[in-house]
Amino acid sequence: MEPLEKLYKELTRQTKQIERDLDMPYLEALTTVIDRLNDRHTENVDKEVIRKAVSLAILEGMKQAQPNHLPTPDSVALFAGYLIGKLVGKEDIRLLELGSGTGGMLHAVLSQLSTGTSAEAVEVDETLIRLSAAVTELLDYPVTYTHQDALRPLLLDPVDLAMADLPVGYYPDEEAAASYILKRDEGMSYSHFLLIEQAMQYVKPGGFGVFVIPNGLFQHDTEGKLKQYFESKAHVIGILQLPLTMFKQEQAAKSYLIVRNHLAGMKMPKQALLAELPSFTDARAFGGMVKQIDEWINTELK
Structure with a gap:
């Protein structure tokens, strides 16, 4: 065996x-x-x-869990680790994950970075954070956990990169949402919008965010606030669509969103990284895509 x-x-x-x-x-x-x-x-x-x-x-x-609560698929988490390693390098860095759940995505990312990399994880569910912390100790990763609502103010030092597999839905605490740029003018705000803004608040100027988003994220932006936010605060530098074959229903399909915080004098990419990823099991096609991504990062971000 x-x-x-x-x-x-x-x-x-x-x-x-x-x-x-x-x-x-x-x-x-x-x-x-x-x-x-x-x-x-x-x-x-x-x-x-x-x-x-x-x-x-x-x-x-978690087989019977709601799709929004399922752990990030390992292949998706591992590719996020590849992207993060390319964006920030594999030297010692600090990461932040909001809504870390059972820690599957965080542990997969840390498995590909240098042993000097440390992380902050924020999760409101006590059962999930206890499980994630137990796994972290078993794997001997340097992760600090915060048990609270990720959309409430956090006592954290700035990090090099933030990440999250964004849960899609409404945020019921309208009082807490009121301080966000991305709050809706009427009714409850989208938690997946607020989490992007919250995560990037704790990222250093010029630092990155890598988020797993629903493909319809920008269709949800009926008030145009997400567009304004990405023009003024954290700029979209890439969207990589995951293979549709990974999802039972097309409306459940997801992508990687790559953003970068504004920094005075920072050179922005001439063209954003936009692509549909081939199947992870198609070694030849996927290897070709990885080569293209490497070339884009070396050309546009270095």
Whole structure:
């Protein structure tokens, strides 16, 4: 049995036993298992194998979750890590993820950056943040967690890059939304708009944001505020559409949005990076696309 399959089966076996014996929700049981995991199961196991096994075990427990609450697919998270590494380099940097959930995207990104990279993660759900923190400790990543509503004011130092897999919906706290540029004039504001603005507030001038967005993001901008924000604050420098084959329904399709904070005297790309990504399983086509992205970053951002 391969190490990945062996560890995954052991994680789910122990989790389901605790879930049954203690009448405990699956994700809480999994957190307990990860906290107790000993060297017998992880000794001489590659850190990436551990990360993937844990991701699969988490997915097992979230099969019935709403699509908006599902973990970011591993292939999407890993490609986000590639993009981030190219944008900011692999030297020591600080990242921020808002709405970090179970930490799948954050852990996948950190797996591709230098060991000196550190991260801030903000999550309101106590069960999810406890699980993510347990995985972080297991993988020995330097992540600091903040347990709160990500759209409330945060006590954070500026970071080099912010990221989020944006949950689509309305933000019910109209009082908190009132301080945002991207609030709607009438009714509840879009949480996915506010999260972009909030994340980029904590990014250094000239720093980046990488967001997984619904393809219809700009169609939601009926008041034109998102357009104004991107003209004056954080500029859109790239949109990469994920393969439609990844999604059961076309309206659920997503893209990567790449933005950069304004910095006086900063050279802006002559042309934004706009592309439809080929299937991740088509090695030849995908390799060609990666080469084009590398060339664009080296030409337009260096």
